[in-house]
Amino acid sequence: MHKLYLFVLSALLWCLTGVMANAAEVGQSAPPFTLPALQGDKTNNLKDYQGKVVYLDFWASWCAPCRTSFPLLNALYKKYKDKGFAVVAVNLDEDKAKAEKFLQAIPVDFTILHDASGGLADQYVVESMPTSFIVDQKGVVQHVHHGFVSDDIKAIEQKVTSLLSAN
């Protein structure tokens, strides 16, 4: 009986130790990616955005806070894009049609990419929906943002402008 107890205990402990290496923490290099655009067949690379401050947002059509964030991010993008600010929104929907329907209701100017398998999201460790990363001009993650409420845009704008003015 002792062996059985030991086995069960070790099995339970093994289940609990689901440790994931946080691959995109502040101060680390942003993991590189090559992803197709949601609409059209252009492929985007993280390298294309070197020299720009990038707001990398992981979103999905079913995520209610994303509906709040998109118009605010679009306004922010339009305000600072000439100063070297880019917004890249990676869609994590398994069904592209749902993402396209979302974009018909909420059209935006910034780049939308599609990560069908979710592999990139797992590399960056997307702990909530949405999760966004502010990457500076050298490709280093400077800020990780979980979730979204409309007041968050002020803090994001502050962070973006400080990074834009630093270079």
Added chain:
Amino acid sequence: MKTSIAAIILLAVLSTGCTEVLPRQRGNLALPQMGLTTDGLEFELRQHAFFSKESAAGGYGGGGGGCGCN
């Protein structure tokens, strides 16, 4: 001995039901029909009435539903 083996096999078979659902995979949980309540305002009203009657609250989950948003 036989019961131990049977128990281990049963545990192994049943644990295949345990799986990790990542936040990005919770699209189906975010569907309106998957919500715990049908009408948010009606639920709030009931919660408030319950608090008035019982002078206690709680026992049900917090906000955000099962979709992992916020």
